[in-house]
Amino acid sequence: MKITKAVITAAGKGQRNLPLQTLIDRDGRQKSVLSIIINEVAQSGVEEICMVINQEDEAAYRSVAGDHAGRISFVYQNEPRGYGQAVSCARGFTKGEPFLHLIGDHLYVSRLKTGCAARVVKLAEAESCAVSAVQATREGLLGNFGAVGARRILGRNDVYAIETVIEKPTPTEAEQKLIVPGLRAGYYLCFFGIHVLTPAVMEIIDRQLHDSSDGRLSTISYALNELSRKEKYLAMEMNDQRYNIGVKYGLFNAQLALALNGEDRNDIIAMLLEMLLFRESSVSEREKE
Secondary structure, three states: OOOOEEEEEOOOOOOOOHHHOEEEOOOOOEEEHHHHHHHHHHHOOOOEEEEEEOHHHHHHHHHHOHHHHHHEEEEEOOOOOOHHHHHHOOHHHHOOOOEEEEEOOEEEEOOOOOOHHHHHHHHHHHHOOEEEEEEEEEHHHHHHOEEEEEEEOOOOOOEEEEEEEEEOOOHHHHHHHOOOOOOOOOEEEEEEEEEEEOHHHHHHHHHHHHHOOOOOOOOOHHHHHHHHHHOOEEEEEOOOEEEEOOOOOHHHHHHHHHHHOOOOHHHHHHHHHHHHHHHHHHHHHHHHO
16 A cells, blocks of 8 residues: 555634744744645655645645645635544545545654654555554543554554544543553543545545534544444554644644754753743742842
């Protein structure tokens, strides 16, 4: 299986403007969030990219894509019909082929020289199946993620066969259905935001949209749960950093992570130390008054 296409979703409410934001990347250069995400895709060897956006945003996205603008196709999700339906909007682009999928409001900082998406693509191509990146996540954060129940693949410490997928499970659901042998107590495997998906996912989503009474499918987790029962579907555990830039201080956290993992690391540490020393000095002065 060869992965040549990628789908990035960025049409959701509150998500549309995030890829247009500007950060300083690890190489010390100012870039749009979109450009940083596209670089993640490019490092995986995937050449063709489709962005699922609101039609009103195309000009803005093209303007911040930089040198990558020529390799991006755009499709539109103009009605808020959910994450699963957003992915299905790219069906004409994927044309029955497997594809890499990322979301437009997450950034990744790899602990290795190889990018996060590149490792997921490599495993998917080697195993000829769908692969979702996951991360061990403490119970208190389950309400933010889709999570999987899985069993470890013999001979691998970081690869699991997925058996169940639940969107934002309660702690009780997780304890009953998502326990993974070998994982630390109170932790569960939650989606990291990077997937390689097979054509079967598009078929499942389309059928669920057709069968639903209101024409909506709020998440893709339902489709992935069905996929786990139909074909081989693996999870790859990541020990890297992911940043949701759509939450409070999300952009700040992502910028700090990029800086501390980049060529300006020493300068940033010096700046932070200076800020902390100034704060402590100010507190001490106030206490003396």
